[in-house]
């Protein structure tokens with residue numbers, strides 16, 4: 001008898017680790033060196049956590065042998081409340097904070113607790129594709145609102161408003177955005193909050209890159225503008241604290257919880273069912289949030305992340321027919337390929353051909369639910385020499401592609 005995958009997985013995809021990575025892994029097994037620019041995992045590129053955070057985990061190990069409370073250690077949840085208060089989110093307490101095995105697990109829990117079959121969730125295009133995948137897995141219908149590239153990838157509020165129906169339950173905001181690097185301004189966030197208010201929608205605000213900001217970018221938490229809207233704000237240690245392997249994330253519920261008591265009961269059931277998040281990772285949280293430096297000097301002029309972002313952005317824009325909005329935050333660039341120069345019809349094929357020809361792995365734009373095959377995403381984590389080499393190879397590949 002054939003064992004087939006569940007129908008629930010129909011249409012669920014996650015191309016950050018998809019078929020192109022499978023091909024890259026095969027090439028590596030055959031002895032080739034592949035520069036993998038597909039995933040925002042800082043540690044393998046030489047970024048390490050603040051020593052005080054590692055120390056807190058080591059010191060906590062003996063105590064971390066058992067399960068914790070299902071929502072997580074009170075000390076960590078209290079630190080999350082303090083952090084959220086510092087960002088202007090009010091009316092919250094540790095009871096409304098849930099720790100998870102990364103933000104990833106919390107995305108699953110938060111949507112699973114809300115969605116019935118056919119419920120719609122508004123998601124950005126492009127998005128971090130886990131959000132779309134989980135909405136589908138929960139039986140919901142992902143509905144994408146466009147982000148406007150010429151406007152610095154800000155969400156198009158008219159497009160968003162036009163997609164709201166009687167089935168819409170929530171709006172997902174990813175700010176700073178993966179893959180575009182956009183950091184949303186107050187006016188845009190106020191517009192989103194107003195739509196949620198008018199149509200009685202929840203807001204899920206994924207702010208995992210809130211401390212990876214460049215230039216004059218200021219991060220505003222959506223929930224800080226929405227004390228009267230039920231919001232869930234997500235954050236974690238994988239990026240600014242370079243601790244992706246610890247699987248340490250949290251989410252904070254805010255707004256009128258009396259309107260959400262059944263939802264909260266659902267969340268509590270799901271939190272109980274998975275017992276708790278990885279406890280050593282929870283010990284990292286308080287130390288990280290109290291250390292308060294986040295990505296520190298790395299994002300300031302002269303810092304590695306800042307310099308690498310500049311180099312990638314400049315070199316990509318130097319390629320004829322390629323344009324890239326300057327990322328204001330996060331760890332990625334999302335360049336556009338002019339369709340008149342590069343008439344791509346299948347961008348997965350394009351990145352696969354790039355991998356085979358140049359041993360560089362990036363992710364196709366449609367993997368982020370961008371509707372046209374004219375973008376790709378590259379991470380800005382490798383050092384300047386590797387990035388210069390990588391973009392040089394991409395340029396060589398594209399030149400050959402344009403010549404047919």
Ligand code: PLP
Nearest residue numbers: 102103104128178208236238249
């Ligand atoms: N949200 C966004 C926008 C991300 O880019 C990522 C990882 O790349 C995650 C969530 C998942 O992070 P975690 O490692 O906390 O599961």
